[in-house]
Amino acid sequence: MQNKQANLEYLSLATVSQLIEQKKISPVEVVKSCLNKIEQLNPTINAFIEVTAEPALTQAEEAEAEIRGGNWRGPLHGIPVGVKRYV
Numbered sequence: 613m614q615n616k617q618a619n620l621e622y623l624s625l626a627t628v629s630q631l632i633e634q635k636k637i638s639p640v641e642v643v644k645s646c647l648n649k650i651e652q653l654n655p656t657i658n659a660f661i662e663v664t665a666e667p668a669l670t671q672a673e674e675a676e677a678e679i680r681g682g683n684w685r686g687p688l689h690g691i692p693v694g695v696k697r698y699v
Contacts, residue, residue, distance in 0.1 A: 620645040629687040632679065639672040639679070639690030646692050660694070668692055 620628065620642060631637040647665050654660050675690040 621649055625691065626687070629689075629691060632690045633684050633687075635680065639675040639692075640669065642690065643668050643672040643692050 650660060650663055
């Protein structure tokens, strides 16, 4: 699973969305991959003021359950989002 997560960062958003829809990867895997990359790079590039890892994982679990239950809502269902805001 770790190799799959490491390779997710090189896939396009469209490809990740298709893989989620096809149930070949889970939203939880995608979120964990993103969180791992943020943990690696954020101390250097300081791109995130706040990372809400636990809510992101909870929402990914909810999305995964919906998708497995046949309720795929569209291309962004299960895709994590970062929000840029100016303070």
